[in-house]
Amino acid sequence: MSRARVLPGRIERVALAGVWAREWTVFRHYWRTRTFAAVVEPVIMLVAFGIGFGKLVSHIAGIPYIQFVGTGAVATAVLFSAVFSAMFDSLYKRRYQRVYEAMLAAPVDVDELVTGESLFLGVRAGVYGIAPLLVAFCFGLPPAPTMVLVPLVGVLTGIGFAALGMLFSAMASTFDDLSYVISGVITPLFLIAGTFFPLTRLPEWLRSLAVLNPLYHCVELVRHCAFGLHPGADLVHVAALVTFGALTWTVAVWRTRARLVV
Numbered sequence: 001m002s003r004a005r006v007l008p009g010r011i012e013r014v015a016l017a018g019v020w021a022r023e024w025t026v027f028r029h030y031w032r033t034r035t036f037a038a039v040v041e042p043v044i045m046l047v048a049f050g051i052g053f054g055k056l057v058s059h060i061a062g063i064p065y066i067q068f069v070g071t072g073a074v075a076t077a078v079l080f081s082a083v084f085s086a087m088f089d090s091l092y093k094r095r096y097q098r099v100y101e102a103m104l105a106a107p108v109d110v111d112e113l114v115t116g117e118s119l120f121l122g123v124r125a126g127v128y129g130i131a132p133l134l135v136a137f138c139f140g141l142p143p144a145p146t147m148v149l150v151p152l153v154g155v156l157t158g159i160g161f162a163a164l165g166m167l168f169s170a171m172a173s174t175f176d177d178l179s180y181v182i183s184g185v186i187t188p189l190f191l192i193a194g195t196f197f198p199l200t201r202l203p204e205w206l207r208s209l210a211v212l213n214p215l216y217h218c219v220e221l222v223r224h225c226a227f228g229l230h231p232g233a234d235l236v237h238v239a240a241l242v243t244f245g246a247l248t249w250t251v252a253v254w255r256t257r258a259r260l261v262v
Contacts, residue, residue, distance in 0.1 A: 010111075011111050011112050011115055012112065014107075015107060015108045015109070015112040015116070016112055016115060016116045016119070018106070018108060018116075019103070019108065019112060019113060019115075019116025019117060019120070020116055020119070020120055022103075023116070023117065023120040023121075024120075027124070034085070035128070038077060038080060038081040038085075038125075038128045039077065039128055039131040041077075041080060042073045042074075042076045042077035042080065042131070042132050043073070043131060043132055043135050045069075045073060045076060046066075046069055046070055046073040046132050046135055046136070047135070049069050049196055051066065053065060053069075053196070060197075060198055061198065063227065064139075064140065066136070066139045066140070067136055067139065067140065067141045067226075068223075069195070069196060070132055070133065070135065070136025070139060070141055071133070071136065071141070071219070071222050071223045071226045071227075072193070072194065072195030072196065072219050072222070072223070073132035073135075073136075073195065074129045074130075074132050074133055074150060074153075074154065074218075074219075074222045075129070075154075075157065075193060075195060075215050075218040075219045075222060076132070076190065076195055077125070077128050077129045077131060077132055077154075078125045078126065078128065078129040078154045078157050078158050078161070078218065079125075079157075079161055079186070079189070079190060079215055081121070081124060081125040081128045081129075081158065082121050082122060082124075082125040082157075082158040082159075082160075082161035082162040082165065083161040083162065083164055083165040083168075083186060084165065085121050085124075085162070085165065086117070086118070086121055086161070086162040086163070086164070086165025086166045086168075086169060087165040087166075087168050087169050087172075087178050087181065088169075088175065088178070090117070090165065090166050090169035090170070091169040091172055091175065091178070094169065094170075094259065094260070095173070095174075100113060100256075100260055101260065104260060104261075110253055110256050110257040110260060110261065111253050113256070114163065114166055114249065114252050114253045114256055115249070115253075117162065117166065118159050118162040118163045118166065118249060118252070119159060119162075120162075121158060121159075121162035121165075122155050122156070122157075122158035122159030122160075122161075122162050123155050123158070124158070125154055125155070125157070125158030125161070125162070126151045126152065126153075126154030126155030126156075126157075126158050127151065127154075128154075129150065129151065129153075129154035129158075130150065130151060130154075133147070133150060133222075133226075141226065144225070144226060144227075146224075146225045146226075146228075146229055147225050147226060149221075149225045150222055150225050150226075153218060153221045153222055153225065153241075154218075154222075156238070156241050156242070156245065157214065157215070157217075157218040157241055159245050159249075160214055160241060160244040160245035160248050160249075161214070161248075163245060163248035163249040163252045164248040164252070166252040166256060167248055167251050167252040167255055167256075168181045168185075170252065170255040170256045170258070170259045171255060189213050189214075189215050190215065192206065192209070192210045192213055192216070193210070193213050193215035193216045193218075193219050194210070194216055194219045194220065195215075195219055199216070214240060214241055214244040217236075217237040217238075217240045217241050217244075218237075218241065220233070220234075220237050221234060221237045221238070221241075224237075
């Protein structure tokens with residue numbers, strides 16, 4: 001079937017493959033610097049908080065603090081890898097390189113562009129999320145068969161945050177505009193997710209807001225994969241991440257189309 005006969009809004013595998021091919025080609029040239037930044041920062045946080053606060057707080061909910069932080073740092077690695085790459089790279093490609101305009105001149109539409117980039121960044125974030133887990137093993141985290149699900153949790157979370165990053169990018173005109181997002185959105189999400197301390201320590205009203213944080217659901221799923229699954233609660237966490245990803249993708253497509261299609 002020719003491209004001209006395809007219904008508008010339909011996502012084609014060939015177009016997605018084209019977006020992925022470009023992303024992979026670029027990644028092959030810059031994988032060292034991007035992997036270093038995405039992996040080393042969460043690992044440093046894990047070691048600093050785990051060893052530092054671990055001297056003051058030995059256990060939380062029966063879990064050694066270094067292992068508690070180690071499982072939470074997986075979500076941090078996923079967040080940083082997905083959302084920052086999506087925000088800064090997308091803005092650079094749209095405003096300065098004009099890459100998106102060139103891609104739209106080919107048989108690729110906005111839906112496929114946003115979907116392809118979100119999927120690529122989400123899969124990459126899921127892989128990067130393994131690094132803090134490997135470090136936690138060195139600090140005594142016992143391996144469990146269900147930990148094979150951790151990369152899948154990271155991919156699911158990463159796709160949503162990559163789409164969120166593309167949404168923020170489509171709303172920004174300069175890199176300075178993203179400072180509002182980092183300080184006003186990303187930092188609160190990062191801090192109120194149960195990564196470094198349990199949410200039970202927060203006031204009731206703040207705990208209610210924290211439940212709306214998609215990163216919290218990622219943290220809970222990773223910890224359950226490490227210390228024991230809770231099927232009922234885990235299904236809720238997965239549903240929350242799927243809803244988050246679908247919502248951010250929809251809005252990101254709408255906003256990106258408004259930016260690129262006159």
